[in-house]
Amino acid sequence: MTERPPRLGRTRLVAVDGPSGAGKSTFAKTLAAQLNATLIPTDHFATWDDPVAWWPRLRAVLDKIAENEEATYRMTDWSEGFPKPGEDRTIRPTEILVVEGVSSARKSIADKLTAAIWVELEDADERLERAVARDGEKSREHLTRWQAFERGWFAVDGTKARADYVVTSS
Numbered sequence: 001m002t003e004r005p006p007r008l009g010r011t012r013l014v015a016v017d018g019p020s021g022a023g024k025s026t027f028a029k030t031l032a033a034q035l036n037a038t039l040i041p042t043d044h045f046a047t048w049d050d051p052v053a054w055w056p057r058l059r060a061v062l063d064k065i066a067e068n069e070e071a072t073y074r075m076t077d078w079s080e081g082f083p084k085p086g087e088d089r090t091i092r093p094t095e096i097l098v099v100e101g102v103s104s105a106r107k108s109i110a111d112k113l114t115a116a117i118w119v120e121l122e123d124a125d126e127r128l129e130r131a132v133a134r135d136g137e138k139s140r141e142h143l144t145r146w147q148a149f150e151r152g153w154f155a156v157d158g159t160k161a162r163a164d165y166v167v168t169s170s
């Protein structure tokens with residue numbers, strides 16, 4: 001990854017995208033630790049009612065990092081299994097920034113990405129069961145709705161076709 005050039009100012013921005021339950025968060029945590037990178041999960045912005053339209057708030061953070069400035073945002077808190085406003089988080093300029101979550105590799109950020117990684121697991125039922133096992137049975141309805149939404153999003157955005165790497169979960 002460090003052989004590829006930075007495209008967000010001095011920062012190498014790496015996006016880990018793919019459908020819910022495929023293993024993005026798990027993969028991205030390991031990747032960020034190995035690269036000594038800062039990790040921003042899009043869960044810090046998304047809520048059930050706002051799956052992707054929060055983007056301007058994350059984009060504002062990325063724009064500050066591109067200017068080599070620190071940036072602060074209010075995290076969504078999922079600790080009780082539902083989204084509520086959480087604490088502020090400040091991100092400092094960094095050599096490598098990993099952004100992980102559905103829509104993190106969206107078309108509008110493609111020219112700033114050092115790498116787009118697509119994490120997938122073909123079996124949609126298995127993905128749903130993994131996500132329900134993670135979040136609890138009460139989340140099944142939300143997750144089912146979310147997975148239907150993201151299918152449409154990915155089809156329109158064409159995310160996978162732009163990926164530099166495809167990681168297949170097993």
Ligand SMILES: Nc1ncnc2c1ncn2[C@@H]1O[C@H](COP(=O)(O)OP(=O)(O)OP(=O)(O)O)[C@@H](O)[C@H]1O
Pocket residue numbers: 018019020021022023024025026027101102130131133134169170
């Ligand atoms: N390779 C794997 N094999 C089995 N289970 C896995 C694997 N990778 C992740 N999981 C588990 O599957 C669940 C979903 O993984 P994870 O949260 O990383 O996916 P995600 O793509 O980030 O999902 P979401 O978009 O819903 O946040 C978690 O409970 C995780 O521990």
Ligand SMILES: Nc1ccn([C@H]2C[C@H](O)[C@@H](COP(=O)(O)O)O2)c(=O)n1
Pocket residue numbers: 020024041042043046047048051078081100101102103135139146
């Ligand atoms: N513990 C969590 C965290 C997030 N979610 C929601 C947030 C999104 O609506 C959706 C997918 O998140 P992404 O992979 O895009 O970061 O899941 C949740 O239900 N439980």
